[in-house]
Amino acid sequence: MKKILILMLMAASFAAHADSFVKGADVGWLPQMEATGYKFxxxxxxxxxxxxxxxxxxxxxxxxxxxxxxxDDSASGHNSKDETVAMAVRAQKMGMRVMLNFHYSDSWADPQQQRKPAAWANHDFPQLLKDVYSYTYDVMQAMKQAGVTPEWVQVGNETRTGMIYPEGHTDNWPQLAQLINQGYDAIKAVSPASKVVLHLDRGHDNKWFRTWFDNAKAHGARYDVIGLSYYPYWLDGRPDYTLSINDLAANMNDMAARYGKEVMVVEVGGEDSQPQNTYDMLMAVQQKVRAVPDHKGLGVIYWEPQGARSWSHYELSAWGADGRPTKAMEAFRAR
Incomplete structure (x- = not known):
């Protein structure tokens, strides 16, 4: 009887972990797609x-x-506080968990561009620290008032070279760490249970991740989860995911062990014209995340799967010209 009980408890633990595994979609384009009349x-x-x-x-x-x-630009606009809160409420009502991603910009923030918001353009560094805290707190408070508790919150997006340039560039880690911590503190002040994510692109690049997170540790940057982007399509002329998937796995395992943090692939995507290949890639990525020791691999999020090329001109969605999801999305049904 005791052996059976132990087995039952182990099975329950495994099931709970399996059920908590993140199978996600970034749908920032959805409100404007709907506003322009796109039919899903x-x-x-x-x-x-x-x-x-x-x-x-x-x-x-x-x-x-x-x-x-x-x-209000259809492709590079929207995503205001009010619109984002409304989408979060809608997702939560459908029983979905929410991840909130602060770009700290008026538009896209990524390794190519980390422009500070126009309203902050002439602010000195002490004021920028206040800006980050007050803006982050305001959005988090709006979420709370709407009844939404984001399970994860990103401070910055793909911050390989920092954020809020030039003050928050990685050329000045002491300042970047202070900006990160203002975001962290504001999030925790409103929602202590939300996990704070720091997110870099090129998730297969262990050398870069080690350099970045060693600096984050040395300068006291606070966070809970390491987020990674993984887009084989963009990797140095190596679009075949089989050439980099083991590097992604090794990097995630190293991040979890080296820093004692959970890891998550918060952005992934493959060619919409190659749905079988993208399906295979997604299956492989999920397997590698699940294999991170000590259940520190949290899950996988597809970036704009619904962002059909016919609307967005983006080649890495998982939606066809007929308005339907491609086979690639079936990968998220698998255990």
Whole structure:
């Protein structure tokens, strides 16, 4: 009887971990897609709410970005506080978890561009610290008032060379760490249970990750989770994921062991014209994340799977010209 009880407890523990594994979609484009009249269809061709389609495909987490004072541009605008909160409420009502991604910009922030918001352009560094705290606190408070507790919150997006240039560039780690900690402190002040994520691109590049997170540690940057982007399509002329997937796995394992942190692939994508290959890649990425020791691999989030090329001109969605998800998304149904 004792042996059976132990086995039952082990099975329950495994099931709980499996159920908590993040299968996510970043859908920042969704509000403007809907506003422009784009029609989403399920696998049977029936028009349906995009979030419902994603949920039926196994998606349990929605990632949303927020920009400070965005424009109304259809591709590079929207994602204001109010719009992001509304999307978070909608996702939560469907039983999905929420990840919130602070870009600290009025538009895209990534390794090519980390422009500070126009309203902060002439502020000195002490004021920028206050800006980051007050803006982060304000958005988090709006989420709380709407009844949403984001499970994960990113401070910055793909911050390989820092954020809020030039003050927060990695050329000046003492200042970058202070900016990160203002975001961290504001998040925890409103939502202590939310886990703070620091996120870099090129998730296969262990040397760069070690350099960055060694600096983060040395300068006292506070965070809970290491986020990685993984886009084989963009990797130095090596679009075949089989050439880099083991490097991704080794890097995640090293990050978890070296810094004692959980890891998550917070952005991934493959060619919409190669759905079988993208399916295979997603299966491999999920397997590698699940294999991170001590259950420190949290999950995988596809970036804009619904962002069909016919609307966005983005080649790495997982949606077809017929308005339906491609086979690639079936990878999230798998255990």
């Amino acid at each position: 269809r399920n696998a049977q061709g029936k028009e349906e709410d995009c979030l419902q389609i994603l949920k039926d495909l196994g998606i349990n987490t929605i990632r949303l970005r927020t920009w400070v004072n965005p424009s």
